Amino acid sequence: MKIASWNVNSLNVRLPHLEQWLRDAAPDVVGIQETKLEDNKFPDAVLAGLGYRSVFAGQKTYNGVAILAREHAIDEVCIGIPGFDDAQRRVIAATVNGMRVVNLYVVNGQDVGTEKYEYKLRWLDAVHSWLSEELQKHPRMVVLGDFNIAPDDRDVHDPAVWNDGHILTSAAERQALQRLAGLGLHDAYRLHHGDAGQFSWWDYRQAAFRRNMGLRIDLTLVSDALRGTAAAAGIDREPRTWERPSDHAPVWVRLAGQAL
């Protein structure tokens, strides 16, 4: 069972890319971030034509998340972090094939020390509390999404720039990610790859993709109960080479023994 995550940076613009990639990569479950679409504009009929059911929580202009699945029903849909009042559509969770899928569009945070940065840390704290409880109910869990945090120095093109003072790599952000790992949520990519320089996001500016000046900030985390089934993980760079691409590439994990 292949489970993927992709920040599409406007599903309105990127729908043709999503359609092409669904055909190419044939994921079973997908978490999408930054749809930037209100729910009445979500292209669920187009996706149904490709064999995917979808659930979604969107808003105009900013944020917006969705979960797609083929072959299986999408049940127990939860929008937002329970008990955390937030108008921003950043979280959707659902049960697919006996597995809890949590799709996160983590707050960017703008710059270290700003109000948005404080919001990011508060938001991550709320996610930690919520997932701690959620894991009791659903031990078989995948938490995926755009985390807007590069786990360690292997995950940035230039650690001298992307350091403790920088957004996406500051110590407090990395500690927040470590606290999620402490719940028994394992970065599937790192279960299989120890290499540096493999990224999932490249800024549109400065020809960053051509120069591979990127960060690995899109992650699939698997719970203790699923860890042994995580047979492979990877990053699909190809859609980032297409015309008018998202600034993010899709990332994925394949779970063995997950009967379709």
Place this chain on the structure above:
DNA sequence: ATGGTGGTGATACCA
């Protein structure tokens, strides 16, 4: 230190 590009929507804001 600044600004570079892109999405939204019509202007700044967000990333």
